[in-house]
Amino acid sequence: MIGDLLKQLVIALGRYIRHHLLRVFGFKRPATPVPTDSAKSADGEVQQHTRVDALDDRIGLDASYVEPVTWPTYRDDSPVAALETDPLYKLWRTTRGGHKWSQYFAIYREILGPLTGGPQRILEIGVYRGASLELWKRYFSHPDTLIVGIDIDPACSRFDAPNDRRYVRIGSQNDAKFLNSVVAEFGPFDLVIDDGSHRSSDVIASFNHLFADGLKDLGIYFVEDLHASYWTGWRDSRKSFLDVCVELIEHMHAHYKTSAPGNIFFNARPSDNTLIAIEVPKITTMIKEIRFFDSIVAIYKARQEHVPYYLRME
Numbered sequence: 001m002i003g004d005l006l007k008q009l010v011i012a013l014g015r016y017i018r019h020h021l022l023r024v025f026g027f028k029r030p031a032t033p034v035p036t037d038s039a040k041s042a043d044g045e046v047q048q049h050t051r052v053d054a055l056d057d058r059i060g061l062d063a064s065y066v067e068p069v070t071w072p073t074y075r076d077d078s079p080v081a082a083l084e085t086d087p088l089y090k091l092w093r094t095t096r097g098g099h100k101w102s103q104y105f106a107i108y109r110e111i112l113g114p115l116t117g118g119p120q121r122i123l124e125i126g127v128y129r130g131a132s133l134e135l136w137k138r139y140f141s142h143p144d145t146l147i148v149g150i151d152i153d154p155a156c157s158r159f160d161a162p163n164d165r166r167y168v169r170i171g172s173q174n175d176a177k178f179l180n181s182v183v184a185e186f187g188p189f190d191l192v193i194d195d196g197s198h199r200s201s202d203v204i205a206s207f208n209h210l211f212a213d214g215l216k217d218l219g220i221y222f223v224e225d226l227h228a229s230y231w232t233g234w235r236d237s238r239k240s241f242l243d244v245c246v247e248l249i250e251h252m253h254a255h256y257k258t259s260a261p262g263n264i265f266f267n268a269r270p271s272d273n274t275l276i277a278i279e280v281p282k283i284t285t286m287i288k289e290i291r292f293f294d295s296i297v298a299i300y301k302a303r304q305e306h307v308p309y310y311l312r313m314e
Helices: 002-025 087-093 104-111 131-139 154-159 176-186 200-210 226-230 241-252 254-258
Strands: 036-040 046-050 121-125 146-151 166-170 189-194 215-223 287-293 296-301
Touching: 087 104, 087 131, 104 296, 121 131, 121 176, 131 146, 131 166, 146 154, 146 176, 154 166, 166 176, 176 200, 189 200, 200 215, 200 241, 226 241, 241 254, 241 287, 241 296
Parallel strands: 121 146, 121 189, 146 166, 189 215
Antiparallel strands: 036 046, 215 296, 287 296
């Protein structure tokens, strides 16, 4: 990991030096024709699509942003003032067996806080010592809220408390049959929290099994501890879930890659549209928003019934 970072720094520094030497001595890079691919659009117009791999690869994040700086660690056992006033942190401090990263509480407040006013169906992947189940039950305090925890450890079944609308089921987060049974019994869910094994293959498998059918429309898929993607003990697949999230960002914008601007977007009125529909990946129509934080991603699900269009006032 350190070797990769050093390699990236050396490459960035080389580009930085080359760029400024060219500026100082007035050298100009010879202009290279940019090849294009012609493609026939749905309305018969010929569109010229620039081949991205032929464009200038020197344009990107400025090297100054990756210059190393000293970043002190926080080694005081007393929490910062922002934590002391956080209601969820106060609950956690009185919950035995819990462990959380300090930056998580502000994220919980921002993403999960708006859900506390009404009844929720919550699935948490990873029970361990039961602390999170207890914390979420106290935080999502509506009497009709239902919380389900899953874990591969049979000992976690001791936290099953149906009278308190808190349930535990034993099984693997990458077992499609098991996850389907949990969804059939308790779902679909308003919120899925993946705080399970943190292994790349497990996190990806759970998302693949649960996002489409286990999560309600307008639900949130919330994955914690994404920093494990950088640690060899948890990275057991070529792709990490962060890599999958990059794919999701691309899929969110698939309709812009499918059609040229004049075809469906830049019309005076939606009724001017000559296309009935366009073809996009299924998940393009299912994602409303993706929010990234330090070690956490929140993926908001919403059925997008129609392609968005550009509003223009004449």
